Amino acid sequence: MSHSHPLHDFRAASSHAAQDPNQRHNTRAAMDFLMQRRAAQFPDADELSRLRDLGQKIRQRALSQLPALLETLEARCNANGIQVHWADTPAEACDIIAKLMQQANSQEIIKGKSMVSEEIELNHYLEAQGMTALESDMGEFIVQLAHEKPSHIIMPAIHKTKVDIAHLFHDELPRTPYTEDVDELIQIGRHALRQRFFTAKVGLSGVNVAVAETGTLVLVENEGNGRLTTSAPEMHIAITGIEKVVEKLSDVPPILSLLTRSATGQPITTYVNMISSPRKAGEKDGPQQVHLVLLDNGRSQAYADLQLRETLQCIRCGACMNHCPVYTRIGGHAYGTTYPGPIGKIISPHLLGLDDTKDLPSASTLCGACSEVCPVRIPIPELLLRLRQESVTPENEPNHPHTVRGQGAKYRATEKWLWRSWARIYSKPALYRASRFAATRLRGLLPHDVGAWTIARAKPQPAAKSLHELVAEYQATQGNQP
Amino acid sequence: MTSPTRPQTVYLFGTCIVDLFFPTAGISAIKLLEREGIRVRYPQEQSCCGQPAYSSGYLAEARTVAAAQIAVFPGDEPIVVLSGSCAGMMKHHYPSLFDGLPQQTQARAFAARIYELTEFLTKVLDIKLCDLGQPVEIALHTSCAARREMGVRDTSLALLNQLDKVVLKQHDHEAECCGFGGTFSVRHPHISAAMVEDKTSALKACGVQQVVSADCACLLNINGALEKQGASLRGQHIADFLWQRTQHVEAKQ
Numbered sequence: 001m002s003h004s005h006p007l008h009d010f011r012a013a014s015s016h017a018a019q020d021p022n023q024r025h026n027t028r029a030a031m032d033f034l035m036q037r038r039a040a041q042f043p044d045a046d047e048l049s050r051l052r053d054l055g056q057k058i059r060q061r062a063l064s065q066l067p068a069l070l071e072t073l074e075a076r077c078n079a080n081g082i083q084v085h086w087a088d089t090p091a092e093a094c095d096i097i098a099k100l101m102q103q104a105n106s107q108e109i110i111k112g113k114s115m116v117s118e119e120i121e122l123n124h125y126l127e128a129q130g131m132t133a134l135e136s137d138m139g140e141f142i143v144q145l146a147h148e149k150p151s152h153i154i155m156p157a158i159h160k161t162k163v164d165i166a167h168l169f170h171d172e173l174p175r176t177p178y179t180e181d182v183d184e185l186i187q188i189g190r191h192a193l194r195q196r197f198f199t200a201k202v203g204l205s206g207v208n209v210a211v212a213e214t215g216t217l218v219l220v221e222n223e224g225n226g227r228l229t230t231s232a233p234e235m236h237i238a239i240t241g242i243e244k245v246v247e248k249l250s251d252v253p254p255i256l257s258l259l260t261r262s263a264t265g266q267p268i269t270t271y272v273n274m275i276s277s278p279r280k281a282g283e284k285d286g287p288q289q290v291h292l293v294l295l296d297n298g299r300s301q302a303y304a305d306l307q308l309r310e311t312l313q314c315i316r317c318g319a320c321m322n323h324c325p326v327y328t329r330i331g332g333h334a335y336g337t338t339y340p341g342p343i344g345k346i347i348s349p350h351l352l353g354l355d356d357t358k359d360l361p362s363a364s365t366l367c368g369a370c371s372e373v374c375p376v377r378i379p380i381p382e383l384l385l386r387l388r389q390e391s392v393t394p395e396n397e398p399n400h401p402h403t404v405r406g407q408g409a410k411y412r413a414t415e416k417w418l419w420r421s422w423a424r425i426y427s428k429p430a431l432y433r434a435s436r437f438a439a440t441r442l443r444g445l446l447p448h449d450v451g452a453w454t455i456a457r458a459k460p461q462p463a464a465k466s467l468h469e470l471v472a473e474y475q476a477t478q479g480n481q482p
Numbered sequence: 483m484t485s486p487t488r489p490q491t492v493y494l495f496g497t498c499i500v501d502l503f504f505p506t507a508g509i510s511a512i513k514l515l516e517r518e519g520i521r522v523r524y525p526q527e528q529s530c531c532g533q534p535a536y537s538s539g540y541l542a543e544a545r546t547v548a549a550a551q552i553a554v555f556p557g558d559e560p561i562v563v564l565s566g567s568c569a570g571m572m573k574h575h576y577p578s579l580f581d582g583l584p585q586q587t588q589a590r591a592f593a594a595r596i597y598e599l600t601e602f603l604t605k606v607l608d609i610k611l612c613d614l615g616q617p618v619e620i621a622l623h624t625s626c627a628a629r630r631e632m633g634v635r636d637t638s639l640a641l642l643n644q645l646d647k648v649v650l651k652q653h654d655h656e657a658e659c660c661g662f663g664g665t666f667s668v669r670h671p672h673i674s675a676a677m678v679e680d681k682t683s684a685l686k687a688c689g690v691q692q693v694v695s696a697d698c699a700c701l702l703n704i705n706g707a708l709e710k711q712g713a714s715l716r717g718q719h720i721a722d723f724l725w726q727r728t729q730h731v732e733a734k735q
Contacts, residue, residue: 365626365663456674466505475524
């Protein structure tokens with residue numbers, strides 16, 4: 001998003017990560033655990049299939065009337081006393097939040113888990129303004145303490161082992177003895193986090209579902225920090241993408257059931273927060289002000305195209321990354337985007353432009369493990385194919401609507417020429433016959449090392465005779481014609 | 483899916499990878515089909531389904547190659563394909579590839595005639611196999627397209643389960659991709675290498691003498707890695723495996 005950073009080199013970072021045995025081992029173990037947790041939640045394939053159908057319908061129904069639902073959401077929120085702010089860009093969202101903090105006369109903000117706050121790089125922005133963001137989610141706290149970014153949208157610190165965390169707490173938290181005992185580490189973390197709620201005047205959270213009908217903000221979490229963040233400080237700021245809205249309150253239970261079972265393998269989270277207003281007269285707790293920041297940041301671009309719109313169905317469960325063989329090999333940081341994994345590959349080009357994400361759409365075997373588990377049936381491989389088409393279609397291509405920023409980022413005249421030649425050979429039997437003949441008869445000339453292929457494999461060895469030839473010979477012996 | 487009536491004649495689509503790297507699989511498939519009393523036609527003008535260009539984003543080039551294939555398989559006989567991945571391309575992607583173009587009707591009709599080999603042998607021919615081979619332990623690798631797009635893992639299993647001296651063993655993370663992915667394997671070689679390393683480790687660890695698959699693109703990847711590692715284990719196309727274990731016997735019709 002912010003172009004102050006050097007462009008992330010996905011190819012270099014992913015190659016490096018794929019060759020790191022510790023990273024590979026840890027990520028695989030973590031993903032295996034999450035896959036098993038999810039599988040245990042869905043023992044009945046038919047029930048799962050019906051629920052996914054329902055989830056898909058709810059999300060598609062919401063997106064089909066998105067502008068109207070957003071207006072309803074704003075009106076209902078206003079009626080409930082929740083002030084709604086619109087942000088086109090990350091910078092606008094950060095600015096809105098900083099101004100609200102100034103209004104509350106606060107230099108610090110305590111944060112529940114919010115991937116949209118990562119997307120807008122809020123912590124970075126506030127630090128540059130001399131303000132402080134305090135993470136209250138355990139995973140986010142660990143990541144912040146280590147000066148890193150989340151590697152997973154649900155488990156931000158999943159790349160860290162307990163030994164990493166033991167060292168981190170011992171080194172970074174005052175008077176903390178070294179321990180590798182998980183329960184002790186959790187207690188150390190909780191103690192450090194709880195202190196923060198005594199002073200914070202502004203709390204920030206994400207939103208899992210925003211309900212247009214009632215103006216309700218739904219937030220699920222397991223640590224209770226979300227509830228504290230949204231109720232203890234005087235001001236609560238919720239931030240979310242414009243796509244998170246659903247039409248009706250009755251849409252919420254199926255979405256939450258799909259979300260928590262797919263994400264962490266829980267039938268329900270420890271806390272389910274339904275926030276519908278600031279503290280009312282006579283109530284003893286709750287914030288005096290509630291604000292909702294609705295962020296676009298490229299989502300309208302995805303919305304404008306009927307196929308790409310399916311990207312916005314996502315409910316951010318992370319199951320696609322847990323099941324992705326690429327994510328499992330390279331981990332979340334290699335992507336260099338807020339949202340890693342399969343969903344990251346299809347949403348990031350809208351947030352950042354294809355020019356900044358040009359190596360993401362190709363970084364998939366299109367194996368379909370992601371779409372097989374997606375709770376709202378996003379056809380991720382099809383969307384990757386579409387983004388590949390957009391990346392190799394030059395910007396000035398006639399009769400091609402310009403729908404994705406950075407279209408043509410991977411276009412190279414030489415590559416286009418190669419595919420044209422390829423198409424000529426494979427559509428002209430005489431040319432194909434000649435190339436087949438060359439491949440089989442000259443196979444001995446192939447060098448031992450054929451570039452990227454032979455990193456992990458012996459060179460491919462064409463047969464002495466092609467199937468075309470073998471069939472002709474076979475048919476001659478059988479005395480029949482093709 | 484309802485089983486269509488048993489045809490007298492079928493077409494064979496060999497695929498470009500079988501053509502160059504695993505050609506005996508095509509001959510084995512022809513012999514398996516002929517033994518069932520089916521006449522097999524193999525148009526010499528066939529080449530490739532177009533998937534390499536299609537999955538790289540080059541739709542026009544994929545369309546050129548796809549149209550050339552459609553043209554050389556006239557009539558309404560079933561087209562039996564020696565790969566779940568290429569069958570998936572022809573069955574599920576050809577119709578949208580020609581979306582809004584005059585050839586779309588033709589592409590749809592063509593797609594409806596596509597069968598993956600194991601699917602055709604079980605669902606259409608209801609083939610009965612008699613195992614004449616030595617006892618052997620094998621692992622089955624199912625391509626992602628065969629498993630998820632074509633839904634034909636079960637038909638490979640059904641065929642192998644008919645062979646009573648073949649013990650099928652599971653390998654770790656069996657449902658996971660082998661890491662080929664067409665141009666992915668050279669565009670992102672280290673990710674692909676990590677995937678095929680894990681796949682071959684799992685196959686070696688399950689202690690089988692042989693790997694069988696109905697997709698030669700995966701086998702090109704898996705066998706290439708096994709060869710580089712100096713392992714003796716290799717993968718074979720299921721058509722070769724089935725033919726070798728059942729030849730010299732007239733299967734009952």
